Amino acid sequence: MTKSLPTIQFSEASGKSRLRVALVEDQPKVRESWARLINSFPDCSCVCACATGEEALRVIPGEKPQVILVDIFLPRMSGIECTSRLKEMLPETQIIILTAMDDQELVFMALEAGADGYLLKRIKPAELRLALLDVLRGGAPMTSQVARRVIESFRRPGKPKDETAALSVREEQILQLLSQGYSNKLIADRLEISVDTVCSHLKHVYSKLHVNSRTAAVVRYMSSKPPAGA
Amino acid sequence: MRPSHFTPGLILSLAAPLGFCLALPSVVNAQTNVRDGLQTNPPPIAIESSTNGLGSWIWASHTTDRQTCRLWRSIEIPATATVTHAELRMTVDNEFVLFLDGRNLGRGGEWNELFDFNLTYLLAPGPHVLAVEAYNDSDYAGLILGMEVDLSDGRRIDIKSDDNWRVVPNTEKHWETATRSSEKWPRATVIGPLGTKPWWLEPHRVNTMELLLPIKVPFWRTGWFQISVLAVCGAAILVSLRLVGQLAIHRRERWLLQKERGRIARDIHDDVGSRLTQLVLHGEVAQSELPPESATRQQIDQICQEAREVLSTMDEILWGLNPKRDTYRDFTSYICGYAQGFLKSTEIQCLFDVAPQTASVVLELPFRRALLMAVKESLNNAVKHSGATEIMLRMACEGQTLAVILSDNGRGFDPARAKPGRNGLANMAQRLEEVGGSCRVTSRPGQGCRTELSVRLRHRLRPRSWRWSAEERSGRAQPSDPLETNYS
Numbered sequence: 001m002t003k004s005l006p007t008i009q010f011s012e013a014s015g016k017s018r019l020r021v022a023l024v025e026d027q028p029k030v031r032e033s034w035a036r037l038i039n040s041f042p043d044c045s046c047v048c049a050c051a052t053g054e055e056a057l058r059v060i061p062g063e064k065p066q067v068i069l070v071d072i073f074l075p076r077m078s079g080i081e082c083t084s085r086l087k088e089m090l091p092e093t094q095i096i097i098l099t100a101m102d103d104q105e106l107v108f109m110a111l112e113a114g115a116d117g118y119l120l121k122r123i124k125p126a127e128l129r130l131a132l133l134d135v136l137r138g139g140a141p142m143t144s145q146v147a148r149r150v151i152e153s154f155r156r157p158g159k160p161k162d163e164t165a166a167l168s169v170r171e172e173q174i175l176q177l178l179s180q181g182y183s184n185k186l187i188a189d190r191l192e193i194s195v196d197t198v199c200s201h202l203k204h205v206y207s208k209l210h211v212n213s214r215t216a217a218v219v220r221y222m223s224s225k226p227p228a229g230a
Numbered sequence: 231m232r233p234s235h236f237t238p239g240l241i242l243s244l245a246a247p248l249g250f251c252l253a254l255p256s257v258v259n260a261q262t263n264v265r266d267g268l269q270t271n272p273p274p275i276a277i278e279s280s281t282n283g284l285g286s287w288i289w290a291s292h293t294t295d296r297q298t299c300r301l302w303r304s305i306e307i308p309a310t311a312t313v314t315h316a317e318l319r320m321t322v323d324n325e326f327v328l329f330l331d332g333r334n335l336g337r338g339g340e341w342n343e344l345f346d347f348n349l350t351y352l353l354a355p356g357p358h359v360l361a362v363e364a365y366n367d368s369d370y371a372g373l374i375l376g377m378e379v380d381l382s383d384g385r386r387i388d389i390k391s392d393d394n395w396r397v398v399p400n401t402e403k404h405w406e407t408a409t410r411s412s413e414k415w416p417r418a419t420v421i422g423p424l425g426t427k428p429w430w431l432e433p434h435r436v437n438t439m440e441l442l443l444p445i446k447v448p449f450w451r452t453g454w455f456q457i458s459v460l461a462v463c464g465a466a467i468l469v470s471l472r473l474v475g476q477l478a479i480h481r482r483e484r485w486l487l488q489k490e491r492g493r494i495a496r497d498i499h500d501d502v503g504s505r506l507t508q509l510v511l512h513g514e515v516a517q518s519e520l521p522p523e524s525a526t527r528q529q530i531d532q533i534c535q536e537a538r539e540v541l542s543t544m545d546e547i548l549w550g551l552n553p554k555r556d557t558y559r560d561f562t563s564y565i566c567g568y569a570q571g572f573l574k575s576t577e578i579q580c581l582f583d584v585a586p587q588t589a590s591v592v593l594e595l596p597f598r599r600a601l602l603m604a605v606k607e608s609l610n611n612a613v614k615h616s617g618a619t620e621i622m623l624r625m626a627c628e629g630q631t632l633a634v635i636l637s638d639n640g641r642g643f644d645p646a647r648a649k650p651g652r653n654g655l656a657n658m659a660q661r662l663e664e665v666g667g668s669c670r671v672t673s674r675p676g677q678g679c680r681t682e683l684s685v686r687l688r689h690r691l692r693p694r695s696w697r698w699s700a701e702e703r704s705g706r707a708q709p710s711d712p713l714e715t716n717y718s
Contacts, residue, residue: 033511040518100507101499102545104563105555121507122538125514144570144582145563152586181570181581181623 018042019132022065023049024056024082025098026074034069041129053077053085061089067132069119072099072110080106080113087114087210094135104145112153114210116140116203134199142202147178150209167208174201280344280436284319285390287372287426288418290397295368300398300405301418302361305389309355311381316349319436320375320391322364323429329361332407336439344433348441353379360389361398361406370428372421393417488553491595495551503544510537542571550599558587558632561598562625565605565634569623572609578621578638585626591687593632600665601634601683604658608636608681611654616640616679630687637680642673658683 021038023046025031031049038046048063050056053074060068068086072079083095097110097118107118117140119131134140142150154167167175170191177187184202188195290299307313320328323341327334330352338345364373377389396415398405425431449455513534520527549555549564562584573580593601605623612618618640625634655671658681662669667685 027508030508030511033508033515036515037511037518040515100503100541101548102542102567103555104567105560122510122541124534125518143567145566148563148566148584149559179582179584181566181579186579 018045019067019136020045020047020063020065021132022047022056022060022063022068024051024053024060024068024070024074024079025049026051026071037125037128038132040125041132044129044132053079053082056082057085057089060086065093066136067094067096069096069098070115072097072106072118080110083110083115084113096131096135096140104143104149108146108149108153111146111150111206111209116206137196137199140202140206141184142175142178142205144179144181147175150205151175151179153209167205171201171205171208174198175205280319280433281376281424281431283376283378283388283390284374284424285376285392286423287374287421287429288391288393288395289364289366289372289421291416291419293366293371295366297366297371298400299364299366299371299373300361300400300402301364301373301391301395302359302398302405302408302411302415303389303395304409304411305358305360305377305379305387307353307355307358307379307387308381308385311383311385312355313350313353313379314382315380316353316377318347318349318360318375318377318389319344320347320362320373321345321433322362322373323371324367325365326373327363329359329363329406331359332361332404333445335442338437340435340437342430342433343435343437346436346438348439349377349379351441351443357409359407359409363406372426372429374424374429391418393420491551492553495548498544499548503541503548506537506541506544510534510541513537546602550595550602556593556595556598558591558593558627561593561601561632565602565625566623568602569605569609569621572606573613573621576613578613578618581620581622583622583624585624587627588629590690591627591630591632592690593687596665597632597667597685597687600661600667601632601685603661604669604681604683605634605636607654607658612636612638612640612679615643618678627687630689632685632687634683635680636683637678639678642675642677642679644675645671645673 021044023031023034023038025034028051031051035046035049038044047065048059050059054077056068056070068090070079070083070086074082077085079097083097086093086095094116095114097107097115098121099106099110099118100121102120110118117131117135119128123131131140151172154172173191174187177190178184182190184195184198188198191198288301290297318328320326321338321341321344325337325339327337328345328347329335330349333352335347335349336345360377362373362375364371373391375389375391377387379387379389381387395418396411397418398408398415402408402412402415450459513530517527517530517534520530546568555561555564566582566584569580569582609621612621616638618638621636621638623634623636625632627633655669658671659669662683662685665685667683670682671679672682673679
């Protein structure tokens with residue numbers, strides 16, 4: 001991924017068009033720190049910080065954020081369930097899962113539930129900012145392990161096939177290269193496309209993964225009524 | 231016997247014309263036939279010696295009609311010799327059943343004929359019991375018996391019907407196998423010697439009874455065999471029960487160990503991990519609010535960096551501890567992530583070739599650790615010494631063997647000149663050997679270096695134990711990994 005990302009359109013225009021970020025994190029001090037960190041970026045602003053998944057479902061849709069950061073472990077409603085419900089309400093909003101532990105299995109579960117990427121909580125502020133901008137521009141970077149899991153998931157036999165959720169040849173090609181350890185930049189070189197194109201392919205992959213697994217995994221959260229007030 | 235039925239005159243008057251007709255071609259034979267009375271069937275065997283060795287007629291002290299009389303005696307065949315021939319001839323007026331050692335040898339019901347039993351094969355050295363259950367229909371009653379036993383050393387044992395026989399009361403049970411007589415059994419009464427009226431001097435016929443052979447007991451029906459089989463079965467059952475018990479205890483211990491590991495990991499994670507993460511976050515916030523030139527900002531940055539490194543080390547330890555991350559997929563995923571992270575800051579491009587899983591194997595903590603350490607060591611060597619631009623990491627699991635192969639395109643080295651121990655190769659091999667695996671490093675100058683690690687794993691008996699599977703089912707709805715619950 002290109003590191004030379006100066007600014008993007010909306011932050012250039014005026015202070016009003018800063019990237020609107022919402023946050024779901026149960027620990028007050030941590031929540032506050034995240035909010036301060038996000039607000040310290042010139043092109044981002046934290047429009048809302050919720051303590052629970054239930055609160056997030058109630059408050060966030062009204063705030064119309066562009067990106068939502070969700071802690072994977074929340075009391076009562078888990079971060080994964082919260083992601084799934086938020087994605088259902090705000091399909092256009094990008095959701096990033098925050099996790100303290102680098103556990104690809106959990107990350108994959110979050111991606112299946114509709115997350116558009118994940119970040120380790122110990123991420124450096126500069127990287128956080130880039131990631132926030134990236135996820136809006138295209139798909140969040142995908143690790144080779146997740147790419148491998150995504151391929152597996154789409155190849156799983158006996159799954160009800162949704163034609164709109166099938167991977168295109170190019171997307172599968174990109175996933176294969178990712179799983180073999182190639183970076184987005186190298187993939188772009190190899191396939192003679194731009195890095196941005198690679199990212200946008202990945203963005204489609206994320207949404208297809210979500211559609212693809214909605215029938216199986218996500219329906220489980222959706223089948224029960226959301227909590228009162230949500 | 232009914233005396234009125236038998237008079238020589240009657241026999242002669244009846245038999246003479248018949249015998250005459252039959253024996254017409256030979257006058258000599260006719261004479262014999264007359265002496266044999268009514269006997270017209272195949273000519274009798276030589277009976278000159280048929281009465282040799284016979285004893286006296288014996289019976290109980292009283293004779294009644296429809297009387298059952300049990301006569302018993304024991305005999306002893308010397309242990310020093312084998313029996314070459316043994317023959318017993320007897321008859322009873324009116325019927326008898328003969329037993330030897332409780333075995334029914336046969337029966338006879340004709341008082342004027344003798345019954346010949348060949349006991350050669352039944353008389354093994356040692357004590358034996360002769361028993362006769364005799365039955366009198368009416369009037370005269372008696373038993374006559376003679377037995378000759380020839381021994382290999384030339385001796386001969388004669389047993390006759392005499393007062394050495396005992397009369398066994400009819401109420402006695404298992405008398406035909408009793409080896410000792412009771413004082414209550416009276417001696418048999420001798421009625422008279424051979425030839426006593428109304429009986430014969432010569433029997434009318436000698437019936438040779440079917441040759442008697444020892445009853446062959448198949449080996450699986452012999453007592454000792456059945457007892458040994460039972461004993462073996464019993465022992466096997468006991469051993470199995472013991473093993474089952476041990477297995478149960480072992481399983482329980484394993485489960486407890488896993489649970490305990492999970493708890494430790496969760497504690498580390500919840501307490502140390504989350505607080506360290508918060509620390510990094512707070513540090514970053516503090517840093518971002520300082521002026522860029524501030525020296526403190528640099529220091530805080532270093533602290534944060536240090537804390538991040540501690541966190542990744544912790545991730546590694548927790549990955550090892552987590553009992554749920556023991557599949558091939560978890561392993562390959564972790565190793566790939568590790569390699570990518572490790573090589574990120576270098577010029578080396580890391581490529582993967584991960585074969586899909588074919589067998590269900592368990593990667594337990596010792597295997598995971600040993601392999602991870604070896605992979606780390608190899609990557610370290612590659613970064614430090616190889617000058618490679620690309621490292622290929624291949625992983626495959628065929629059957630129970632997991633192979634991890636790292637090959638680089640660096641400058642390689644001459645294995646003969648590499649000092650073992652200095653480059654960590656020996657260390658690596660030792661780690662793998664400890665878990666029953668192997669490590670092979672091949673390299674040639676200018677040809678890169680190839681490290682092959684392989685271990686043999688245990689098959690997963692069931693997908694997961696039921697305690698975990700319940701969590702697995704709900705795992706999607708809510709991450710309920712023992713490590714991660716309640717964590718935020």
